[in-house]
Amino acid sequence: MDDANATVTTLAELLHSPRPHTATASASSLFSSTPPLHRSTTHRVLTALPRPTVLVGTLTLPTLPPPPSLPCSCLRFSDTSATLCCDLLHFRPAALNREIRVTSWNFVPFKRHGRDVAHGLLEIINWRFSDPSHGSNALESLPLALNCGRQTGARTRSIHGVVESVGPISVVPCTMAASTSDLNSGSKVNLPGFLVQLVCCECKLCCSKEVLIDKLSESRKGHSFTKTVIVYFCGSASSWHPAITKMIGVRVVVSGLKKKVVYVTKEVSQVMYVTVDESVLHVGSCSENCIPSLKSRIKGKGESGAYTGVVKGVYMQGMVLELDHDVWLLLTDQLHTSMHGLRVGSILSVRNVHFVNPKFSWTKIIILGACIKTSIVVQSFSPSETVLVAYSYPLQKSDNSVQYCRCNVVFPSTGMLGKFTQSLPFSARLWVLLLVSSFRKKFAGVLSDKEILGSKHVLPERRASSDHGALVGLCTHDLNGCGRVLHCSFLKLIDPSTRRLRLVDATGGVDIFIPDLPLTWNPNEIYEVTDYEVLVDSIGEPMDQSKFLGSDKAGSSKSSTFVEAILFPFILLFAGKSRIAHPCNASCDKTKELLKSCLSSNKEDKFSNKRQKLIKESVSSSKDGFQSSIYGLSACSNSSRKPAENKKCVSMRSFHDLSCLVTFKILQNESEVCPAILRSTSPIKDTSFNSKPSSKKILLEFSSDRFLKYQLLQIGDYYIIDHNRNDCFGSSTKDADFGISDSAKLLVDSGKNIWSLSFVYDKNLSDHLSEYTSAKDSLFPTIDGVLHNHQKLLPRSKGEPSGVCSDVCLYLPISLANMLGDNVMELEDSQSLQFAISEDSANLSSCTETLVARPKSCFGSQRSNSLFPEGNLISLEGNVIEIHEIGSGFFNSCSNGANIDALQLKGLIETRSSFCIHVNICGSVNKHTFPTGFGPGVTATFHRILNARDKPSFLNSTKDADNASQNSISCLIFQLPQSLSHKQIVLRCRVVAVFVLVIERKSTNLIAETKSNAMGTLLDIPLASFLLEDGSSSCCCWARAERAATLLRLPEELTTSHHLGRILKRHKRITVKSHGLYIDSPYQDHIVSVTSGNALCSSDENILKLIIFNACIGGIWNVVGSGMDAEETRQLEKEYLTDILNVQNMRNIWAEEVSYSRTLAEARNMIQELLKR
């Protein structure tokens, strides 16, 4: 024996001077199995005892005392003097309860330990049996229970398999006895136990009921280990946990098991083999390594495998271990069995761990996520004097001795944070741990750990729940997708130029504004963010909105969302059978119901049968909601009538029908073509004596399941909704639903479809239409017969209007464009509400579609003068100057009082620069709905306000002036030369008088994009002339479009545009000329002339004069102007100015940009200029 000369020392001696050291029986064998020293250079190497030393003692399983004082489940080594926790390499079950000689070992003392075990961990590197005859057996049979009966009952089973995974020890409170031996006790016992998964052989031999011990001596090649079996080591067998953990991959036979159905929860049951008193574990002597090396197969998608590596670092209470290089082991699972020996420098073999490649863009790491199945076995002990994980922790100073043993499961295991952490994917857990760690550092000494970690709010019955969790966890491990990978795709950069990031989910969005984020940022890099702002959209809007919109009907559920829309009285009718063979899905049932209800109200039984049949025929399988939607649309409008019938009906009803083609966007980006009739349901003008064509305002209520649809809605776009007579606006023209509230509500739920709609005008469409019609008349179309032809026929117009991407696209002849445009404009103008009627549709089709729209792309130009403003939702921050009712303003006397409150806000918009602009925020919001304390003087941020003016808004004009002022020179008017060069100049001036103002109704040219779109309204200002002065002199400034509108302060007075629009509707074009000039007075005499021939009523004239007056008492503008040549001026003067005025001798400029003066910034510049001298 090489250790014959070695001194035998006792554990008591070791514990007497508790210093970490290593020892070996012979000098030569030192470090023979410890890792090379260079593995850990930063740590001191364990000092070796000067002389060869051995320990002689017994290796035992831990005795598990009843909880809660559950100590570590380490193996024990005891000699006559003491007992220590130990861990050993080259474990053999045969060594249990036998005397062994430990010839090479490390001793790492604990500063303190639990009650029954002395202070230290013995790491057994080399050992052998004291009696060489021990361990020589080819087969070891070890009773699992302490008092094993050794009676192989007939009803017990044996299994032959390879240990695959071992779960943690858990304790189940039960009323039964812990073991059959004390059945009579009947007391409440907390039954410890753990689950072991084995992969068993299903061959006939192995399935036989005989004891399978002999199988172990056979080669495993004769067996096929495929069937997963769970063995529940409970009661005293639970002390086998450390031993079984070391036997992962080892082929065993367990005999004397009972097969039971175990209910792990009330619902979940699992067939398990449960150890009983007579259970015996049989292990072959030759250890076959069955663990496949998975390293080469790592994909990093959460797959389970084994990893062996050197511990490089231990962090965060042992919850994060760095292995090798860039491999991070996360031991956050609350049920993970604690163990000693996770020291820096040791080589660990981690089994059944999840490999996650988080794909962080800045670094390549692999995360090993430990779960309930994970086991860690030390392959080689650390040669360095690193402390055990348990000791590196401040938290360990608490009095709870249990915590000392559960080295690496200290923190949030039972707190809410722990729960939360464990609910996360592994890559996110790493971040949470880092965050928690940062918090702990930051708030150390200020807040207690409990407060930081949230364990103050421990879940009730955590013990039981967590222990059940262990059982459930292992059984359902694979179902739950334990190693799922985090997808971070919901964090999106909205716009690099705004430095905003947005996190969106179904409840709302969070905008994060990072002012110093470089514009050139790369999302794949990491940036240090020092300053940021979080903008949170309020959640719970639906309730507010419903209140706000006055729809307090009981039907509106909490999760509804509301949309205001204008209803246009058009019905889309399909003249023939659908071209689209759409199958139907679940929502078809609802369509059917809708149809039924329409049909019953139509009292057209003949047709109803037919249609229902049709639907039934169409029912087949489809997963695509949109397709079914289209189906709903087309099937509902199915009619077997001939066009002649249509015509008859049309003429009877005096409706005008427009033939058109409709395309539906379907999945493969193909367009299905279908002829249709767009029917205006408003009476033709000359036949209507008492009713004006009108649009109707409706409220669309989106139920929560249609939230996605709601999100996709765009303000200003057109949509088409299928509806039936039961819908509120579908029953009759004078329906009661509209009655008092003058608005209707339409529920858009899962049974109702809404599609985006666009209009395309085409010159040649009439040809296509006629071709189509003839084809249709001659031959009733079959499902796919005509389809392809017409796809070819259909023009893909050169301009590819934006509407092409809409769900539904209407192709209309260009000749109809103006007519439709006028029609719609009238509808918008008349803000009284009327809507699509379907009473007549009984003859044609039971179910009609109504256009719900906002004017935008359809009829060419953008108009905000209709019911609803359009624009982008913005956030605005600033100081509230005052809140007032618009009705009490200047226009109170002449307007019939739009009773809305307006906020006047002076604020900084979007930029951090320090100039002020005035912003009016208007809305039908009652003062009382603002938060408490809201009023003039507060700084407030408004979210989701609509920037009602697209281009020329004075919100945007600030930016324009910024840009402009860089390229142009600022000067005083008296410094202007008589004839300006082409250089642009910036004047800071006031409007003193208005010489000329020409306002006209905007051209309704549908195709041409109107660039001169003043304030996005119906009105246009082709020319205006102002007298500007800046204190040094005055000049004549010519302006048009939005520049003129801004100088007139039209954008500041919302009601003004409205009134102007109304006046222009009658008079088309208005010219206002100054009659005389009083230079010091805004009270000028003006001549107003109109082109309509009708006289302007005095109130309208007053409005125009008020507009001019208002312009003359405005603030200071920055006007970017360019020079005008004399001839130009002369012509303008000749055409527009009265004789009394002579501006030729004045300086004339042409306004290029107009914006509010940036007072503060300009004052700063000015003082710098003044100080220079």
Next chain:
Amino acid sequence: MVEKASKKATFVDRCEKERGVKLRKMQNANKNAVALQNTHVKLLAFDLLSLTQSPSHSPDAATSFSRRGIPLSCVEIVGTVTLRHLKPQSLLRFAVDDGTGCVPCVLWLNDAASPSVARRRRHELAARFVEVVKIGAVTRVRGRLSRYKGDVQVRVSDVVAERDPNAEIFHWLDCVSLARNCYNLLPPPSSFRG
């Protein structure tokens, strides 16, 4: 305080018309001078109150004002309203203090019953300004220079409440800058005397 308001107003009207005609003549005569007389000159109160009046002792409103020999007629001032005296249906007298002095201002409100439609309308508009003039409010006042009891007074044509807290300081700077870059640079008119 006795003012023959209505009589004065008609007179003022006539003057204005005359001035309009005059204006065009002046444009040809002396552009620099006209430029200022045609403009609301921005002056600080101390400057405004020390304008030269000519003829210095004439009792009526035909007084002309000049600064460095350059005739002025319209001014713009910004300051805090420190005095407010309203005679309903007649006039609003108030003072604007810009920190360098206090400028007396008058806003006529006597055209409510005027037979002229235009005048009644002007009155309506002027009545709106009354609401703007509040003690302590920072206002921008434009008007014509006039004389009352031998002192300069601004006959107000319009009043705007200044909401921008920087407006007052900006106005000071503007006045200094304009004086330096414009008013002080203009050569005094040599030949122009009506």
